[in-house]
Amino acid sequence: RETLLALQQALSEEQFQALKYLLEARLPLAQLRPATRPELCSLLLQRFPGRALHVTADLLRRISRHDLVRLYRLPGANEDVPEENGEAGGSPAPPSGCGEGGGCGAVPPPAASSPPPAPPRCLTERELMQVAQKLGKEWQETAIGCLELARSRLDQIREDNPGNVVMQSFEMLREWRRREKREATARRLHACLTNANVDPELLDLLRRFQEA
Known part of the structure; x- marks a missing residue:
């Protein structure tokens, strides 16, 4: 219990609310929505005896x-290895020596080259949740027709999140991101959904993510 409480106290209020949102399909809403951090600890221990830390670890990953x-x-901590950023760049070669017996003029410094543009970043859990909230009930048609996800996997997602369209859509987008890996960017998702029958605000949202 102490560990659960310490974990929740380490979250910002926005992250705590996101954690509760992800639990809506798994806990009674009447108890979940007004729950304080200590009360949520008690709910997790009651509903997931022996697995509360496993459930919490999964939720923490989903809010990054x-x-x-x-x-x-927490369970699975060894799998959470932070990505190493940056590459070792070679040092620029020193200017070559002058010809034997010849005088050297002033050698101009090499022109400063601009750093290469950073590669597009992948969509975060929070951004996927915002997309899911705008995708609506047509998420399965979008998943099959635009993102080319397997219908069997979509059926499993629907069974795991009964009656919660937003969570179904969110898990579908996470499945797409797992498949695309480093290509799961806002630009790529925007390209996939451009010709889909989706809310225009969703496409605007993805454009804003590209500019962030």
Whole structure:
């Protein structure tokens, strides 16, 4: 219980509310929505005896708090290895020597080259949730017709999140991101959905993500 409470106290209010949102399909809403952090700890222990830390670890990953999973050594912590950014670049070669016996004029410094543009980043859990909220009930048609996801996987997602269209859509988008890996960017998702029958605000949202 102490670990669960410490984890929740480490979250910002926005992250705590996101955690509760992800639990809506798994806990009674009448108890979940008004729950304080200590009360949510009690709910998790009651509803998931022996598995509360496993459930919490999964939720923390879904709101991009892998650091807490590692810090508190939660189940699966060894799999949460932070990505190493940057590449070792070679040092520029020194200017070549002058010809034997010849005088050297002033050698102009090499022109400063601009750094290469950063590669597009993948969509975050929070951004996927915002997309899911705008995707609506047509998420399965979009998944099959535009994102080319397997129908069997979509059926499993629907069974795992009964009656919660937003969570079904969110899990579908996470499945797409797992498949696309480094290509799961806002630009790519926008390209996939451009000709789909989706809310125009969704396409505007993806354009804003590209500019962020």
